Ligand SMILES: Nc1nc2c(ncn2[C@@H]2O[C@H](COP(=O)(O)OP(=O)(O)OP(=O)(O)O)[C@@H](O)[C@H]2O)c(=O)[nH]1
């Protein structure tokens with residue numbers, strides 16, 4: 407492969423200047439690989455010639471890698487050498503134990519999926535938006551089951567009001583049109599992921615985007631490989647190609663991520679309120695009763711919805727409560743967890 411065709415083949419996998427700039431001159435002999443699935447003792451990766459199993463250094467811990475990561479590997483031995491810095495990363499706090507579990511990396515766009523029915527919930531959408539903002543991924547709200555709703559416009563308007571310049575797409579996830587409606591985020595080298603509650607139509611949408619017949623789904627969603635005895639085993643892969651060049655990361659854990667330690671994400675979601683808050687007379691204004699409060703003034707004048715301010719206040723205080731703080735020699739304080 408020539409250098410430029412190699413380069414464009416990598417770009418189809420999501421490679422960009424952000425990653426290329428991290429490769430040192432001494433690493434010119436190494437090749438970039440994109441992590442497609444992470445197992446306890448094994449990492450599968452995609453290269454320009456298909457998927458391979460990476461050899462892991464003795465001290466490697468697969469928990470340090472996420473689906474979507476870019477790594478440098480030795481092309482002769484397939485030995486993983488190092489991981490490149492991530493553009494975006496989603497982590498979750500595990501059900502038990504401390505620390506954060508990596509879920510997926512380098513997702514350009516997060517499709518926040520909800521349906522045009524009782525699932526539609528402003529508070530839940532805000533949590534997902536905060537999560538996307540925090541990770542650095544561009545959020546897009548996808549309203550599924552538009553074919554069953556009487557007035558999609560109501561849902562659309564409510565979702566659009568949640569964050570500045572937020573794209574909102576209403577569609578029927580079972581129809582092929584869904585792919586074209588989402589195509590601007592699924593182009594060559596673009597990586598998306600879907601979050602949303604159970605039953606909103608995430609699997610349906612993934613299937614439509616990857617345009618698979620139901621009997622072909624299993625085949626494409628998995629990698630055939632030889633196990634130690636030379637038998638064929640089938641393992642789940644989490645990085646699925648979208649016709650047109652993009653990738654959808656569909657990995658356990660990403661569909662129902664929940665929020666904690668998300669100060670930056672909250673600030674982006676409520677940037678309008680944040681800007682107003684800087685105009686308050688008092689630096690430590692709580693925006694409840696103080697004179698000269700720009701937030702309350704905006705509510706009074708009708709340019710800012712009072713319930714939006716309420717949701718902002720409760721998310722800020724919840725984030726404060728749930729973000730672990732070091733509390734001396736015993737380490738992290740226990741945080742109360744609320745699931746959505
Ligand atoms: N009418 C209509 N039905 C849909 C649409 N999207 C999904 N469905 C149906 O809704 C049901 C749930 O869809 P799934 O794709 O399984 O939902 P999911 O979000 O993957 O659910 P989990 O796997 O539980 O997380 C299925 O019966 C789908 O056929 C849509 O846009 N319109």
Ligand SMILES: [Zn+2]
Pocket residue numbers: 683686687691692693694696698699700701702
């Ligand atoms: Zn104020």
